[in-house]
Amino acid sequence: MTLQRVYLVAGELSGDILGAGLMQALRARHPQVEFRGMGGPRMEAQGLKSRFPLETLSVMGLVEVLKHLPELIRVRRTLREEALAWQPDVMIGIDAPDFNIGLEKQLRAAGVTTAHYVSPSVWAWRQGRVKKIANAVDAMLTLLPFEADFYHRHHVPVAFVGHPLADELPLENDRNAARRELGLASNAPVLALLPGSRGNEIRFMGTTFLDAVTLLCQRHVGLQVVVPAATAQRHQELRELLAGYPTLAQRVTLLEGQAREAMVASDAVLLTSGTAALEAMLCHRAMLVAYKMAPATHWLAKRLVKTQWISLPNLIAQESVVPELIQHAATPEAIAE
DSSP: OOOOEEEEEEOSHHHHHHHHHHHHHHHHHOTTOEEEEEOOHHHHHTTOEESSOGGGGOOOSHHHHHHTHHHHHHHHHHHHHHHHHHOOSEEEEESOHHHHHHHHHHHHHTTOOEEEESOOSTTTSOTTHHHHHHHHOSEEEESSHHHHHHHHHTTOOEEEOOOTHHHHSOSSOOHHHHHHHHTOOTTSOEEEEEOOSSHHHHHHHHHHHHHHHHHHHHHOTTOEEEEEESSHHHHHHHHHHHTTOGGGTTTEEEEESOHHHHHHHOSEEEEOSSHHHHHHHHTTOEEEEEEOOOHHHHHHHHHHOOSSOOSHHHHHHTSOOSOEEEGGGOOHHHHHO
């Protein structure tokens, strides 16, 4: 089958990265393919004509989603109308399941072939969603092997495609070369702090992380801290936060992007879960996962989530290989310890 038109919808930084890689692979097989939909700068660099900026869908948690619900409904309606008018050969939703699964269901009902790239954590909580997914997609594309097993058991067409990070990252990496690239001293310890790609992650974890870094800098005189901001907007938010910590001015290097270089340069990584935890694992770096969310979201998650962990390394291993500090446990003192 030759693909001429592919409609893609991504809603956050990790989806933009995955989407750009998917576009490259599709174009290698189908040189004439056109892309429309929604994505970020990486997907746009590959030729996507994006209807809305990536940040539009970067909302996480029950309370946060409710605040933005009217806007999300408007965006979904606009994308549905655009896709139906364009008549793509296939629509592929990339992550952002609470938004994309509904859009995929509407488009599939209208005769558009649909797929979803990156399984939602349906095996961990709200397992009833698998019925909705079965009605929404012609195929689920999973990053992790145990996810494919789950869909097979529920008779949903699925393909385990693997995580592209496994191919991108070398088995060995050069810490000193990364430090030279970032202007860091080679003879002093380095902590990489990755506070998240979403605005609400900075809001909930920013001051906690910087308070913890302050404690660590007091205990380790030569400690260097490198903070890669996921986007220009996150960079601005972090710069404003750091202005309230004058004692960290000479200790913290704030970057725009370069998360991988920061992890490779580091001795340890402090982060808020997500794909970054998998990347830190593949870089062979010690890490700590810390995460906070809105109280109502946490209350609901405690009652619905069926797994013990939130980080990908622990979920893949099905045991605690990476320490996690969640909600009230994620204090500056506990993180510094």
